[in-house]
Amino acid sequence: MSDGAKAATASLPKRFYKEAQVIVTAEGFAIALDGRHARTPARAPLALPTAALAEAVAEEWRAQGEAIDPSTMPLTRLANVAIDGVAQEAEAVAAEIVKYAGSDLVCYRAEGPERLVARQSELWDPVLAFAREELGARFMLAEGVMFVGQPEETLAAVDRATPRDDPFVLAALSTMTTLTGSALIALGVLRGRFTAAAAWEAAEVDEAWNAELWGADSEAEARRALRWRDMAAAARMAALARTSPLPGGERSVRR
Template structure:
């Protein structure tokens, strides 16, 4: 788990219970954090995903691999070694972003940018006030703000209430987004990493629309988005207790330009990243139908992203339905096209 390039020495990977947690076995050797103790994971869903990382790392015995191939492992090690033993310090560091929260600093010009900020950011300040009892003040320009004591106190309480895994994810998300509010929204499942990153890059996106993009900027934005996705996935999988109930089951009917644009392939990849089970298929009438099961937060996050989909798609609406006929946990697949969607419960 160090930052250096290493060579693969194992042939098989598995995860197994270790008391109330899970451990990873590389052949017959347990995986350890750099400090020496065993890496112990809080959910079977996370353990399975970490196991998959090590199964893929390097490919064959003797092949080289680096830490970029093990994002979940790095986050799990950070949680165990750096977050859990020093929670007050982590909370204090995150609380330091309150006065400088991106959402509270609005442009003085041009008017179109200010309107865009207002429309995109204000709903999340409202969410923060409703969800955490923290009403933050807004200013224009770059003069520093000092947020009300009661709002800062409320956000401090919200941070103390987070799990170790959530604090670990927030430690990645908040610096990337420049916003504690957006980070808490992702941790709460109210906002997906993709949407949160888009909100954080709103000013930059506006400038790119007028002056054009360059390769360095695009590469940097892609790297930020990837880090945000990894943090979100870590938090989602950490919550997904494999020994518990299967979570929510939803049927989606997706309308718009969603066939012939890679929408099903995109949805399969995103669902697998979040550890969901189910299937997606085309319908003869041009819609896409999906049946998804997993932790409610993960399904909610994917639903937010599904309204956008891959680049060539144009989603006009997604009808959702809660189901109660659980599906077998056999992964997430692309099913054959169908003439008719599943029968809705309301018509039974």
């Protein structure tokens, strides 16, 4: 381990628990560390809406070594955001997602070279098809970076498709939108139209082109890997957090 890595590890909080478990509470499926409730930075219980998501979060806590490294716990970090932030600001978070749709990545096409234009079309046209077919939204396209306004009814369709009722799903959708620069790609993942990997390939088409043209940069690749980890975690949370209504007001739980 390098001196820098040792210093970074030394600054992390020490692991203070032996076991991480999932327990059922009034708040949902909560994380317990040696029987005591884990809490968010705002001191709220770290409780998840489904057993499957709670187990995935608990596994991050179990995987920690002598120190607790938040950078290796993307689901936990995103759950904290959902509980401490998104749950109280759902409308503002949803509005920001719709704002992204107003200048969505997939609407701005390169003027050249032809191979890049073709690659963008290959990966981005299916996203626009998804928007038309599942959201009822038709987007205007532009070449270059000149802004093109989207029809009011188009953005209204995106607004209707943006869920507010589950802060974990909304937090995941917001994260995917920010990481990809595309509300449409993120909604496509949320609705099962695209896998996280396919969505990431579409979002990174310009970066991949530049790397192919000029060569890969190790620091840029490292940053890209971290962003992909967060993207994959957000897609996983979106899938594991969702519940479906059952008779009597109960909820089905993905195990």
